[in-house]
Amino acid sequence: MIERDIEVVNKLGLHARAASKLVKLTAGFSSTIKLISREQEVDAKSIMGILMLAATQGTTLKLTVDGEDEVKAADAVAALFADYFGEGE
Amino acid sequence: MLALHGTGVGAGIAIGKARVISKPGDNIARYEVAEDDLNAELKRFKVGVENAIASLISAGEKFEDSIPEEVAALLETHSLILQDPMLQEETVKIIRDKNVNAEYALLIYQKRMQKVFDEIPDPYLSSKSADISQVIQRVQGALIESDESAEQSLNNQPDGAFDGEIIIANDLTPADTIALKKHQISGFLTNLGGPTSHTAILARSLQIPAIVGLHNALNLLRTGDLLIVDGKRGVILAGPDEVSLDAYRRRREKIIHRSQALETLREAESVSLDGQKVNLLSNVELPEEVALSVRQNAEGVGLYRTEFLFMNREELPDEEEQYQVYSEVLKSSDKSVTIRTLDLGADKQVDGGRVSESQGTNPALGLRAIRLCLHDLGLFKPHLRAIFRASVHGKTKLMVPMLSTVEELDQLFILIAEVKQELRAQGCEFDDAIPIGAMIEVPAAAVAADIFAHKLDFLSIGTNDLIQYTLAIDRIDDEVNYLYDPLHPSILRLVKMVIDAGKNANIPVSMCGEMAGEPEFTRVLLALGLREFSMDPASLLEVKQRILMSDIRLLEQALPAIMSEMEPGKLRQKVTALNQ
Numbered sequence: 001m002i003e004r005d006i007e008v009v010n011k012l013g014l015h016a017r018a019a020s021k022l023v024k025l026t027a028g029f030s031s032t033i034k035l036i037s038r039e040q041e042v043d044a045k046s047i048m049g050i051l052m053l054a055a056t057q058g059t060t061l062k063l064t065v066d067g068e069d070e071v072k073a074a075d076a077v078a079a080l081f082a083d084y085f086g087e088g089e
Numbered sequence: 090m091l092a093l094h095g096t097g098v099g100a101g102i103a104i105g106k107a108r109v110i111s112k113p114g115d116n117i118a119r120y121e122v123a124e125d126d127l128n129a130e131l132k133r134f135k136v137g138v139e140n141a142i143a144s145l146i147s148a149g150e151k152f153e154d155s156i157p158e159e160v161a162a163l164l165e166t167h168s169l170i171l172q173d174p175m176l177q178e179e180t181v182k183i184i185r186d187k188n189v190n191a192e193y194a195l196l197i198y199q200k201r202m203q204k205v206f207d208e209i210p211d212p213y214l215s216s217k218s219a220d221i222s223q224v225i226q227r228v229q230g231a232l233i234e235s236d237e238s239a240e241q242s243l244n245n246q247p248d249g250a251f252d253g254e255i256i257i258a259n260d261l262t263p264a265d266t267i268a269l270k271k272h273q274i275s276g277f278l279t280n281l282g283g284p285t286s287h288t289a290i291l292a293r294s295l296q297i298p299a300i301v302g303l304h305n306a307l308n309l310l311r312t313g314d315l316l317i318v319d320g321k322r323g324v325i326l327a328g329p330d331e332v333s334l335d336a337y338r339r340r341r342e343k344i345i346h347r348s349q350a351l352e353t354l355r356e357a358e359s360v361s362l363d364g365q366k367v368n369l370l371s372n373v374e375l376p377e378e379v380a381l382s383v384r385q386n387a388e389g390v391g392l393y394r395t396e397f398l399f400m401n402r403e404e405l406p407d408e409e410e411q412y413q414v415y416s417e418v419l420k421s422s423d424k425s426v427t428i429r430t431l432d433l434g435a436d437k438q439v440d441g442g443r444v445s446e447s448q449g450t451n452p453a454l455g456l457r458a459i460r461l462c463l464h465d466l467g468l469f470k471p472h473l474r475a476i477f478r479a480s481v482h483g484k485t486k487l488m489v490p491m492l493s494t495v496e497e498l499d500q501l502f503i504l505i506a507e508v509k510q511e512l513r514a515q516g517c518e519f520d521d522a523i524p525i526g527a528m529i530e531v532p533a534a535a536v537a538a539d540i541f542a543h544k545l546d547f548l549s550i551g552t553n554d555l556i557q558y559t560l561a562i563d564r565i566d567d568e569v570n571y572l573y574d575p576l577h578p579s580i581l582r583l584v585k586m587v588i589d590a591g592k593n594a595n596i597p598v599s600m601c602g603e604m605a606g607e608p609e610f611t612r613v614l615l616a617l618g619l620r621e622f623s624m625d626p627a628s629l630l631e632v633k634q635r636i637l638m639s640d641i642r643l644l645e646q647a648l649p650a651i652m653s654e655m656e657p658g659k660l661r662q663k664v665t666a667l668n669q
Contacts, residue, residue, distance in 0.1 A: 046175040054209040
């Protein structure tokens, strides 16, 4: 299992469109992918779960990935966050 | 076989299939799913989600190639929510744990999510719960459409779609009842309501059995169930056995037979045994109903309710449309028609948003009826103009509802003078001598009826509101409507005060509330001096039969003992004794 801290750097935070992108990405991996913010742990394949995190810019989340493609999945998710979800800011 | 009890409001017996109606989203029905049926319900849920996804895709296809980016993003979000494993797993869990139908499970889930999102401090993210609600409603809508046994919205149905069926609803608004008239339903059942609610009036006007105040009907009955409805006793039998079916079919035959016997009284003049003429008039809502009034040989229309033209629509009718409808009503009867000015507000709201915005916490005591009209002359003046213009087409009387002060009357007279002057200036014809009357339905107006009687051409007692206001009970609140009592001594006294005030001022007094159409009260009202009854045309023959068998002189002799009776139980006995 991979565990890693990732920061929400994009201006709008994990809003609906960012969450949509994340869900479309995670759906392609067989691993179980979770995001944890304080006590709340959600399935990163559930758009509602991600929205419920209400993560704004500057929030640090814990990412856990468990499964066959866990390395690839963790890298891809981290890359999406670092890329500002393709929003440019 | 399941038996349910409520308040019977329309007599007779109906045997037919149940039809649960409801508007998707605002009134999702809850029903139990038996352990054995759980898998079928889960499958139904799955199909509902698939159909919702399909409807989302077809919504996107409407844009073809040029789908705007924002819309595409929204559709994508919605489609991801629909496919969300959490939504599906949690809903399935609720269906299993609580043994409820899929629509209701979704409602529970929606409420949970709403709570979670309401606590999110970021307003943008918090507002995303709206997307979730929309998606859930889409699934609920798909479930309802994909499943014939679920609720259907009344207004979207073609005429006659519910013929022969027994309608089941949480409540029927006066606006819904208009839509219902497009179907030849054989009965209806509602969770809310009491014997004098609008639903009850509807049942009587349709001459069909109905039961109201059935807290559980919506939850326990499903579309397609075979039902027996006994409107007189307020009993419903669901899934009856052959023996019960047989017994009720025979009783239904008997009731039909009796109403056929009453038909022979249609042409008879309503004169008491001692030769006194009693006028029987009818209450109507729709222009088409005037025909029933004429067919029942009524002396005219004692109450034409104008507000129904204003309901169930976005835009208010303009003067011309009102003029056309009122003219049609007046032309279809060669006897007098008493047009009641708008009685909007309280339980009768206009869809156009004009009235409903300023709803107080206690609408029955708020800005309604004549108060609302005098407050909103943009609404009232065209209404008065339409009535006066239509008056050339028949014998018109004008009546204002809910009068409570002399100032209101003075304002009304000024307005009428203005309207007449305008019409004259414009060269419009109208009847200059239209009698002007008022409904006495506020206790203040009943107590001071003599003051009003001197300024008016006639009075009409509206017992439904008079009883509601005098006894301080909301007639549609079924927790207190057992207190609704037309024989309460205060009511008998108020009715007598109004009748006496009319006699002293030498003007006619009629009664147009439900009480006037109930044969059990006919004789006590005759004793009180009432000689004009206006009622649902369906009750007319039964009341006429009572009058034909009554000697008013004897009834009058029995009155003092009733009026001075201190024991409510004995008072009721004495009134009942009049009927024997």
